[in-house]
Amino acid sequence: QTVVTQEPSFSVSPGGTVTLTCGLSSGSVSTGYYPSWYQQTPGQAPRTLIHSTNTRSSGVPDRFSGSILGNKAALTITGAQADDESDYYCVLYMGSVMVFGGGTKLTVL
């Protein structure tokens, strides 16, 4: 069974840049997996940041960007702010099913 992998935790300084990744336990992530990214704060529904690798959802600031880096999908946050401290999840579309990664807890300090 294919597992979608994410870093369990990451930290970034305010104003800094951080790249979170989304990989596969076996194989490489490509645009054909339509990687998407979601931000979730405690008690709230997820917010869609990026879909189809690099398309920002409506209202998402351009300091959030998506890409493919090597064999993984990536979410880059440029100029991190305190309210970016959240859990971040990626999803890969595998034909007829979607699979979530385990999530990355991002700390801004």
Added chain:
Amino acid sequence: QVQLQESGPGLVKPSETLSLTCTVSGGSISGYYWSWIRQAAGKGLEWMGRIYSSGSTNYNPSLKSRVTMSVDTSKNQFSLKMNSVTAADTAVYYCARGQTAMVYWGQGTLVTVSS
């Protein structure tokens, strides 16, 4: 603006069937894919499955034996049923729209499985 709202019992007894409905407003249910996602307390998100407005479905293989999704285009609603629930099915359940990603989300509803 498309809005989704989950509804259903907040408490279900073990071994019984969990039933939830998602009502779509601000847009038609037709022509789109609709998913259910859940999240147990302190855990990650789990995609449960999706239904197209025509009624075709795809389910998470780990839940496929217990899950049924349906759609009612006349009411702009789609539904989730999961049988033989246990305490492990206690979670916040979200509905969402999207084919290759979840673009619109409901606010979620907590379902507790307990006697």
